[in-house]
Amino acid sequence: MRNPRMLALTLCALCAEGLCDSALEEYGQRNGRSYVTEGEERLLADLGRFSPQGSHGYGLAAATAPGEVTFTFGGSTPTIVCALVQLTDVALEPGERINDVQLGDTVRWTVTSSVSGSGDEEVEHLIIKPNDTGLRTTMLVTTDRRAYHLNLVSDPRRFMPAVRFSYPGSALSGLRRGSRGAPRPGGGPGTLVDSSRLAHARDISGDPAICPLEAYHDGRHTFVEMPPLIMQRHVPALLEVGDGGLFSADPATMLNYRVEGNRFIAEGVHARLRVMGGAGGAAQSCDIRFGEAS
Numbered sequence: 214m215r216n217p218r219m220l221a222l223t224l225c226a227l228c229a230e231g232l233c234d235s236a237l238e239e240y241g242q243r244n245g246r247s248y249v250t251e252g253e254e255r256l257l258a259d260l261g262r263f264s265p266q267g268s269h270g271y272g273l274a275a276a277t278a279p280g281e282v283t284f285t286f287g288g289s290t291p292t293i294v295c296a297l298v299q300l301t302d303v304a305l306e307p308g309e310r311i312n313d314v315q316l317g318d319t320v321r322w323t324v325t326s327s328v329s330g331s332g333d334e335e336v337e338h339l340i341i342k343p344n345d346t347g348l349r350t351t352m353l354v355t356t357d358r359r360a361y362h363l364n365l366v367s368d369p370r371r372f373m374p375a376v377r378f379s380y381p382g383s384a385l386s387g388l389r390r391g392s393r394g395a396p397r398p399g400g401g402p403g404t405l406v407d408s409s410r411l412a413h414a415r416d417i418s419g420d421p422a423i424c425p426l427e428a429y430h431d432g433r434h435t436f437v438e439m440p441p442l443i444m445q446r447h448v449p450a451l452l453e454v455g456d457g458g459l460f461s462a463d464p465a466t467m468l469n470y471r472v473e474g475n476r477f478i479a480e481g482v483h484a485r486l487r488v489m490g491g492a493g494g495a496a497q498s499c500d501i502r503f504g505e506a507s
Contacts, residue, residue, distance in 0.1 A: 281375040287469050287480075292364040295343045296372035303339040303363075303376045304329075310357045311337050313447045318350035322365060343367035355448035359471035412503065419499030423449055423490045428501045430482045437477040437488065437501065444475045449490035451477045454500065465489075 284291040295301045305311070307330065316322055327338040339354065346369045354361040361378075414428040426438045437451060452465040465487055470479040479486075486501040 280373075281377060282373050283377045283379055286359065286361075286378045286380050287471070290362050290364055290467075291376075292366055293341065293376055294371060294373050295341050295365060295367050296369070297343060297346045297367065299342070299372050299374070301341045301373050301376065302327075303341060304378075305337050305339075305354075305356060306358065306378065306380060307334050307336050309337060309359075311339075312355045312357060312444075313353075314339065314355075315353040316350065317352065318348065321345050321348055322350055324352070341365065353450065355450075356472065357444075358473065360448065360450065362467050414501045414503050416502040417499065419488070420497040423488055423497040424499040425488060425501065428486070428503075430503065432482060433480075435477075435479045435481065435483055435486070435503075437479075437486065439475045439477065439488070441475045443490070444472070447490060448472060449488050449497075451479065452487045452489060453483050454485040454487050 293301060311326065314324060316324055321344045323342045323344065325340045327340055329336045329338060346367045348367040350365050352363045352365055410431045411429050417424055417428060423443060426440060428437045451468050451470050453468045455464045468479050470477050484503055488499045491497050
């Protein structure tokens with residue numbers, strides 16, 4: 214190239230492009246590690262082969278349609294990938310109603326709601342949009358049927374346009390109706406209680422405004438019956454509480470459960486549970502003790 218000025222401009226443009234690519238890669242890294250794990254990268258590649266023209270996501274999920282990811286509810290804590298200036302649509306089960314949405318980062322993430330269909334086939338949607346890239350937060354969605362605990366990630370290159378869920382428990386509800394036992398009054402359809410094996414909580418203590426009416430298990434599931442008015446306002450969260458030792462607080466971890474009517478239903482038997490509601494200075498809690506879990 215004979216024109217020195219043109220040569221200089223070309224070199225500047227090439228350097229700028231390289232710097233942009235480098236900055237983008239660095240923006241997706243924090244503390245020397247990628248926001249996307251090796252396992253998630255493998256699933257991204259699988260989703261890419263399934264839907265080569267769409268955008269993709271990662272997590273313990275399956276690609277069910279171009280650009281759509283389906284998580285199995287209760288199988289894991291889903292990770293939903295979003296992107297700057299893009300919308301991610303999270304659809305719930307037909308007929309399911311959202312009670313409350315709690316977001317860890319309300320400054321850099323935006324969540325709105327939408328509805329499709331009508332009647333029994335009406336579907337509620339959550340539309341998620343990050344205001345920056347390289348972000349991570351969590352979201353809790355409580356409905357009249359269950360609670361969703363979700364991880365949100367904003368990625369500089371890829372995202373999930375549509376997220377759906379499959380519900381193995383709903384598919385088995387017809388079989389449960391023919392099993393041994395009878396439904397508890399006040400509970401919703403689905404899981405039945407084996408009344409011959411009921412064991413009630415030995416202690417329920419905490420803020421009276423959020424304490425359950427009763428709690429019990431049948432050796433397979435744990436049931437927490439809440440006052441209907443509490444569940445109609447803001448569905449609280451149900452956590453499992455461990456032993457923190459002599460000099461540390463008892464750790465509380467999120468529990469996989471669903472909500473039927475005014476009743477929490479958790480898989481398995483747990484020695485100690487905690488019902489939590491509100492936030493900050495208005496937070497309320499109530500502990501439920503069964504003794505040693507069997």
